[in-house]
Amino acid sequence: MLLRRGQRFRYNRLVSRQPQGAATSPPPLPPPSARPPLPRRIWQSMILRGPVVPTTDRDRAFVTEHTLLLHLRPVKLPARTIRFTHTFGLGGSSLVLITILAVTGILMMLAYQPAPGLAHDSIVTIENGVLFGPLVRGVHYWSSSLLVVVLVLHASRVFLTGGYHGPREFNWVVGVSLLVIVLANAFTGYLLPWDQLSYWAITISTGMLGYVPWIGASLQRMARGGADIGADTLILFYTVHTSIVPALLVVLMAFHFWRVRKAGGVVVPPPLPGRVDAEPEKVMFLPHLLMREVSLALVITAAVVVLGAAVGAPLGAPANPGMSPNPAKAPWYFLGFQELLVHFHPVVAIVVIPLAGAIALVLLPYFTSDDEPAGAWFLSDRGWRAARVAVLAGLVLTPAAVVAHEAVSRAWPGATNWLTAGVVPLAAIGAGVFVFLRALRARFALTKNETVQTGVVLAAVAFAVLTAVGIWFRGPGMSLVWPWQR
Numbered sequence: 102m103l104l105r106r107g108q109r110f111r112y113n114r115l116v117s118r119q120p121q122g123a124a125t126s127p128p129p130l131p132p133p134s135a136r137p138p139l140p141r142r143i144w145q146s147m148i149l150r151g152p153v154v155p156t157t158d159r160d161r162a163f164v165t166e167h168t169l170l171l172h173l174r175p176v177k178l179p180a181r182t183i184r185f186t187h188t189f190g191l192g193g194s195s196l197v198l199i200t201i202l203a204v205t206g207i208l209m210m211l212a213y214q215p216a217p218g219l220a221h222d223s224i225v226t227i228e229n230g231v232l233f234g235p236l237v238r239g240v241h242y243w244s245s246s247l248l249v250v251v252l253v254l255h256a257s258r259v260f261l262t263g264g265y266h267g268p269r270e271f272n273w274v275v276g277v278s279l280l281v282i283v284l285a286n287a288f289t290g291y292l293l294p295w296d297q298l299s300y301w302a303i304t305i306s307t308g309m310l311g312y313v314p315w316i317g318a319s320l321q322r323m324a325r326g327g328a329d330i331g332a333d334t335l336i337l338f339y340t341v342h343t344s345i346v347p348a349l350l351v352v353l354m355a356f357h358f359w360r361v362r363k364a365g366g367v368v369v370p371p372p373l374p375g376r377v378d379a380e381p382e383k384v385m386f387l388p389h390l391l392m393r394e395v396s397l398a399l400v401i402t403a404a405v406v407v408l409g410a411a412v413g414a415p416l417g418a419p420a421n422p423g424m425s426p427n428p429a430k431a432p433w434y435f436l437g438f439q440e441l442l443v444h445f446h447p448v449v450a451i452v453v454i455p456l457a458g459a460i461a462l463v464l465l466p467y468f469t470s471d472d473e474p475a476g477a478w479f480l481s482d483r484g485w486r487a488a489r490v491a492v493l494a495g496l497v498l499t500p501a502a503v504v505a506h507e508a509v510s511r512a513w514p515g516a517t518n519w520l521t522a523g524v525v526p527l528a529a530i531g532a533g534v535f536v537f538l539r540a541l542r543a544r545f546a547l548t549k550n551e552t553v554q555t556g557v558v559l560a561a562v563a564f565a566v567l568t569a570v571g572i573w574f575r576g577p578g579m580s581l582v583w584p585w586q587r
């Protein structure tokens with residue numbers, strides 16, 4: 102291994118800092134005359150001045166510190182944090198999916214044309230006239246839906262292991278921004294095929310903005326790039342989708358990863374039952390974590406390739422502004438909000454509830470306690486038992502409330518004013534949740550963080566049920582139907 106003077110110093114210093122499994126004194130460096138063969142020298146001059154396949158901890162440390170991608174990671178990390186069930190690799194999976202989206206998206210930009218008369222035809226060309234076109238489009242489509250799911254799971258994992266407390270609180274805020282940006286990208290991409298499904302989904306979603314008091318009309322105009330969905334909307338969505346959001350994503354993701362490093366890695370889980378290790382045991386990043394990450398990346402890539410090849414991406418008839426499908430639904434990840442619109446006054450459904458939810462989500466780390474233990478799933482046994490009750494309550498009460506409201510609105514179809522569809526139901530739900538959380542707190546002797554966790558689990562399950570109702574149980578006129586009757 103040939104090293105220059107500065108590198109030799111860093112290398113020796115690094116080696117002397119590696120207690121675990123490392124030799125106590127560095128091995129003698131090969132004499133300058135023992136130069137490797139030319140191809141290896143070229144490779145080493147470009148990429149890596151160490152061994153390609155490191156076999157000792159000393160070499161692994163060197164490779165980790167001296168390669169472009171690996172040097173972003175620590176040389177060693179607490180063994181407990183790399184247990185698969187601690188993070189399920191969800192943050193890394195998000196990065197893999199974003200990379201796949203970037204590659205497949207750039208490929209499609211070579212053929213796609215962002216104009217109403219041409220967009221649908223160019224997608225047909227990608228599907229029928231471009232080598233591997235359907236596969237590339239299918240992989241892009243499935244990666245984007247999977248990314249939304251994986252990100253929600255990642256945020257849930259961080260939340261349920263208490264990974265959002267100090268010193269990670271601002272990284273939680275960055276994460277929430279990333280989630281919003283990814284949703285914005287999924288949403289803007291939805292319009293690009295310019296078929297009936299996408300045209301009307303975007304019409305419905307941007308139409309919801311019109312309910313915002315005072316500024317609704319301006320917001321709607323801004324989102325559409327004009328009064329109606331047309332050429333200006335398409336070019337606006339295309340630019341946001343292919344330039345603005347990706348640029349923001351790169352900047353925010355870099356910041357996100359940097360914050361994870363600065364916080365000393367992910368939150369450390371407690372030792373396994375029966376083990377007491379005050380100072381968590383450490384393992385080398387390479388190969389322990391790297392191998393897991395590479396394996397996971399391969400599994401995810403295989404999954405989206407199989408889905409893309411076997412199922413592909415849907416494409417309906419070209420957009421027809423004169424004929425709306427019935428029901429006209431928003432993209433699936435916004436159907437929870439569309440479902441709220443069925444039950445509440447529009448201002449409550451589109452402004453009050455989402456705004457309150459977003460503010461609560463952003464401020465979550467700042468109104469919970471940093472002093473309570475974190476790192477274990479559901480924080481503790483008590484937290485886990487209370488969360489199970491909350492999941493059960495959400496799964497039973499939300500569909501019951503949907504069905505009950507459907508019956509009530511059939512009996513009194515006109516009762517949709519501020520009082521009957523806003524203040525009264527909101528107050529009733531708020532009071533019910535308050536009593537429920539107090540009862541659970543007393544029953545399980547919950548701490549502050551465990552009580553907040555229980556409340557968030559209840560709200561998240563309720564919203565997931567509403568989304569499922571919107572996807573599978575709403576038929577013509579948004580009436581309730583069984584999935585097989587849609």
Ligand code: HEM
Binds near residue numbers: 192255265361364
């Ligand atoms: C583009 C989207 C995102 C990417 C690529 C990403 C990636 C990652 C990675 C690789 C980690 C470390 C390993 C892991 O936890 O799996 C991490 C940790 C973290 N992420 Fe994300 N993330 C994203 C979005 C989010 C979102 C939506 C949230 C929250 C709403 C979030 C909050 C956090 C926090 C607080 C940590 C530190 C957790 C801890 O220490 O346990 N991230 N993220």
